[in-house]
Amino acid sequence: xxxxxxxxxxxxxxxxxxxxxxxxxxxxxxxxxxxxxxxxxxxxxxxxxxxxxxxxxxxxxxxxxxxxxxxxxxxxxxxxxxxxxxxxxxxxxxxxxxxxxxxxxxxxxxxxxxxxxxxxxxxxxxxxxxxxxxxxxxxxxxxxxxxxxxxxxxxxxxxxxxxxxxxxxxxxxxxxxxxxxxxxxxxxxxxxxxxxxxxxxxxxxxxxxxxxxxxxxxxxxxxxxxxxxxxxxxxxxxxxxxxxxxxxxxxxxxxxxxxxxxxxxxxxxxxxxxxxxxx
Amino acid sequence: xxxxxxxxxxxxxxxxxxxxxxxxxxxxxxxxxxxxxxxxxxxxxxxxxxxxxxxxxxxxxxxxxxxxxxxxxxxxxxxxxxxxxxxxxxxxxxxxxxxxxxxxxxxxxxxxxxxxxxxxxxxxxxxxxxxxxxxxxxxxxxxxxxxxxxxxxxxxxxxxxxxxxxxxxxxxxxxxxxxxxxxxxxxxxxxxxxxxxxxxxxxxxxxxxxxxxxxxxxxxxxxxxxxxxxxxxxxxxxxxxxxxxxxxxxxxxxxxxxxxxxxxxxxxxxxxxxxxxxxxxxxxxxxxxxxxxxxxxxxxxxxxxxxxxxxxxxxxxxxxxxxxxxxxxxxxxxxxxxxxxxx
Numbered sequence: 001x002x003x004x005x006x007x008x009x010x011x012x013x014x015x016x017x018x019x020x021x022x023x024x025x026x027x028x029x030x031x032x033x034x035x036x037x038x039x040x041x042x043x044x045x046x047x048x049x050x051x052x053x054x055x056x057x058x059x060x061x062x063x064x065x066x067x068x069x070x071x072x073x074x075x076x077x078x079x080x081x082x083x084x085x086x087x088x089x090x091x092x093x094x095x096x097x098x099x100x101x102x103x104x105x106x107x108x109x110x111x112x113x114x115x116x117x118x119x120x121x122x123x124x125x126x127x128x129x130x131x132x133x134x135x136x137x138x139x140x141x142x143x144x145x146x147x148x149x150x151x152x153x154x155x156x157x158x159x160x161x162x163x164x165x166x167x168x169x170x171x172x173x174x175x176x177x178x179x180x181x182x183x184x185x186x187x188x189x190x191x192x193x194x195x196x197x198x199x200x201x202x203x204x205x206x207x208x209x210x211x212x213x214x215x216x217x218x219x220x221x222x223x224x225x226x227x228x229x230x231x232x233x234x235x236x237x238x239x240x241x242x243x244x245x246x247x248x249x250x251x252x253x254x255x256x257x258x259x260x261x262x263x264x265x266x267x268x269x270x271x272x273x274x275x276x277x278x279x
Numbered sequence: 280x281x282x283x284x285x286x287x288x289x290x291x292x293x294x295x296x297x298x299x300x301x302x303x304x305x306x307x308x309x310x311x312x313x314x315x316x317x318x319x320x321x322x323x324x325x326x327x328x329x330x331x332x333x334x335x336x337x338x339x340x341x342x343x344x345x346x347x348x349x350x351x352x353x354x355x356x357x358x359x360x361x362x363x364x365x366x367x368x369x370x371x372x373x374x375x376x377x378x379x380x381x382x383x384x385x386x387x388x389x390x391x392x393x394x395x396x397x398x399x400x401x402x403x404x405x406x407x408x409x410x411x412x413x414x415x416x417x418x419x420x421x422x423x424x425x426x427x428x429x430x431x432x433x434x435x436x437x438x439x440x441x442x443x444x445x446x447x448x449x450x451x452x453x454x455x456x457x458x459x460x461x462x463x464x465x466x467x468x469x470x471x472x473x474x475x476x477x478x479x480x481x482x483x484x485x486x487x488x489x490x491x492x493x494x495x496x497x498x499x500x501x502x503x504x505x506x507x508x509x510x511x512x513x514x515x516x517x518x519x520x521x522x523x524x525x526x527x528x529x530x531x532x533x534x535x536x537x538x539x540x541x542x543x544x545x546x547x548x549x550x551x552x553x554x555x556x557x558x559x560x561x562x563x564x565x566x567x568x569x570x571x572x573x574x575x576x577x578x579x580x581x582x583x584x585x586x587x588x589x590x591x592x593x594x595x596x597x598x599x600x601x602x603x604x605x606x607x608x609x610x611x612x613x614x615x616x617x618x619x620x621x622x
Binding site (some may be wrong): 045047049050051052053091092093094095096136138139140141142143187188189190191193194197198200202203214241242243245246248249250 | 300301302303304305309317321325327468469488490491492493494498500501503505557558559560561562564565566567568570573574
């Protein structure tokens with residue numbers, strides 16, 4: 001019996017590092033992906049095109065990928081998020097329209113504070129790239145405005161997990177606030193003809209911070225288990241503002257989002273583990 | 280439920296308000312006074328010739344406000360309001376200033392309506408005949424005295440490099456060339472420089488452009504030089520006459536200025552109409568659209584071109600010539616080209 005116990009202890013001792021290693025690997029191989037689609041209401045102002053605010057509907061797409069890393073004892077995660085929105089808006093008198101769109105990509109790291117078993121607070125920083133346009137359908141030499149800006153963005157997130165009748169739910173809130181960056185903007189009354197045809201680029205790339213670009217994006221979601229999948233519904237609040245070269249711009253968007261979440265586990269060297277797979 | 284509502288309200292409204300201060304434009308009411316204030320403010324902050332026109336003829340935009348605001352009364356009709364705006368904008372004496380409504384367009388056209396027309400399309404038809412060629416927007420033919428004649432009616436008509444090469448090769452046998460841009464009220468500046476590039480063998484400074492950098496009347500950028508680069512395709516080497524009248528405006532004015540910097544070119548006819556401010560658009564709370572000059576262009580000596588360019592040879596069409604079916608300006612240009620050919 002003693003021999004068997006020693007043998008078992010030995011096997012356990014040999015296996016333990018492997019199991020521990022497998023545990024740590026599990027954490028950083030866990031990937032969450034979500035794809036959401038949304039519709040919302042937006043208010044668009046760009047004084048380069050018009051001093052009037054345009055309002056209307058927007059469609060929005062959001063794809064997100066989060067993954068734990070091995071950094072700082074596995075307390076750091078990466079997040080990559082790409083979103084695109086297109087809006088069709090109208091001035092208050094109903095005599096003019098604008099079409100606008102923006103693609104935004106963020107990538108960065110969050111440190112996890114495990115407050116309780118159910119609640120995590122995440123804090124981190126993101127790189128934030130934006131490219132878009134606003135087109136005014138009736139202007140002459142200033143029919144459109146290009147949007148191009150890069151930001152370093154502070155990000156915070158709260159994730160709360162709970163159960164209802166043994167089913168797991170997750171509520172998540174994330175807020176991103178850019179604190180410094182660079183932005184393309186024509187000068188106050190400078191035409192795109194002067195910038196791109198004649199080549200006068202002076203003053204079109206500007207430093208931005210909270211003083212001239214007080215913006216934020218926030219996302220509140222609820223994950224609901226549905227059969228074998230997870231449904232995600234949420235609210236996206238996107239508040240982009242700038243006052244650069246005396247041109248005032250804002251886009252305030254409120255969108256309802258819905259889509260699905262996929263959680264999966266990355267397997268390295270799948271060929272070696274092939275024999276352990278059930279199918 | 281109340282807690283949930285408070286939580287959502289905090290997230291949607293309170294946090295954004297705390298973290299972001301609103302960036303907004305000044306909001307005017309959609310009533311006669313609100314629209315008047317909005318229009319006056321757009322011109323005050325964005326129109327680019329307020330200082331220049333104050334020097335030229337004493338324009339005082341603050342005094343304009345005082346004078347015309349007295350005509351605004353609450354409850355006035357749209358047409359009455361439009362009439363006040365029309366008169367107020369005419370104070371700017373600018374063909375690039377227009378107010379567009381559903382029922383009318385406010386405009387200032389005195390820059391050509393108060394002067395001789397100096398162009399007759401029925402007489403021009405005699406010169407062109409029926410056998411002229413058309414390359415995109417340009418009509419052209421070889422006149423009897425072996426002078427090439429090109430009429431370009433609008434710089435909005437796209438002209439490609441292929442069109443220009445084909446046309447110049449067809450006219451290569453001519454001893455000189457007439458480019459007639461009378462009654463051409465402008466269009467795209469890129470067409471103007473593309474055509475002018477066929478008449479120079481070297482890079483030439485043709486002027487400067489400025490833009491406003493802020494809402495103050497004197498907030499302007501440093502003048503940025505504009506160069507005419509020679510085309511790398513067929514280029515005209517013989518004498519050229521450019522025909523102008525008061526209806527040559529905007530991009531045509533810019534074309535005439537570029538050609539005026541070239542040694543082989545003679546401007547013949549009447550002074551151009553001007554219009555050297557690149558126009559921008561804006562709008563009023565009631566939806567009326569306003570166009571105005573936003574970005575001035577200067578000649579190489581940094582003179583304003585807003586009120587036109589004087590020709591090298593001033594010629595008006597005479598009624599005697601017109602009765603004979605002759606275009607005095609074309610005839611004078613043919614004479615100049617004949618003299619230059621002999622030199």
